[in-house]
Amino acid sequence: MKGGIFVLSGAGLSAESGLKTFRAEDGLWEDHPVEDVATPEAFARDPELVQRFYNMRREQAAKAEPNPAHRALARLQAEHDAPVYLVTQNVDDLLERGGAREVIHMHGALKDALCATCGHRWAAPMVMDIKDPCPTCGTPATRPDIVWFGEIPYHMDTIQEALEDSDLFVSIGTSGVVYPAAGFSQMARSLGIRTMELNLAASGGRFDEVREGLASVVVPDWVAEILGG
Ligand code: APR
Known part of the structure; x- marks a missing residue:
C-alpha cells in the first residue's frame, strides 16, 4: 500500500x-x-x-466562502497519514481558503x-x-x-507522479467531459487504483463506487470515514 x-x-x-x-x-x-x-x-x-x-x-x-466540502478536503490533507493530492480544475481559491496546504490548479x-x-x-x-x-x-x-480550451493544462508531470503514489482516486463534482482530466480515472484504473465518484448526479463514467449527493454532505461524510470519525 x-x-x-x-x-x-x-x-x-x-x-x-x-x-x-x-x-x-x-x-x-x-x-x-x-x-x-x-x-x-x-x-x-x-x-x-x-x-x-x-x-x-x-x-x-x-x-464566495469555502463550504463544508472544501474544509473537509483540507482536513483530510492535514490529518491523513499519507499524501492527499488535491488536483482541481477550479480556478477559485476556496480549497486554500478552506485550509488546504497545497492545491494543484491544473486549469490555472x-x-x-x-x-x-x-x-x-x-x-x-x-x-x-x-x-x-x-x-x-x-x-x-x-x-x-x-488554461483555455486548446491549451495544455498545468502540472501534468506532478499529476502523473501523484497518481502513481495513490491507492485511491476520487472524482468530486466534475462532469468528466474535459480532457485530460476526464481521462484520469481511466489512468488510475490502469494503474490498479480503486476509483470513486462523489457527485450530485453520477457522470456516467466508470468508477468502482459512486455516491450521489451534495458535495457539502457526501464529501465530509466520506472524509470522516477515511479518518475514522
Ligand atoms: N455537489 C456535488 N456535485 C455537484 C453539485 C453539488 N452541489 N452541483 C453540481 N455538481 C456536479 C454536476 O453534477 C456536474 O457533474 O458538478 C459537475 C459540474 O460539471 P461541469 O459544469 O461540467 O464542470 P467541470 O466538470 O468542473 O468542468 C470541467 O470544463 O469548462 C471547463 O475549464 C472548465 O474546469 C472546467 C472544465
Missing part, C-alpha cells in the same frame, strides 16, 4: 459556495459561450470581453495574471485591464492565468 489519495475536483465542489458550474442549464457556458470567452482565439479577437468575463468571475470567487487560477509574451506571473488585481503592462517586460497583452 502506498496510501496516497488522489482527489480530482470540478465546479460542483464550489457550487454550494454560490459559484456557477459550467454545463448546467443555467451554467456559465449558457450566457457566455466557450468560444467567446475561453479560448486563445477569443482573447486575440476581443480581449476586453474576455477580461470582463474573468473580472466578473474573480469578483464572485472573492466574495483567477488570482494570477500571466504575461503572454515573457511568461511572468503575478498577483492579478481584482479588475484586470488589457492595457495594464507586464511588470517585467512591459508588454500590454496581459491575460488571466487561466
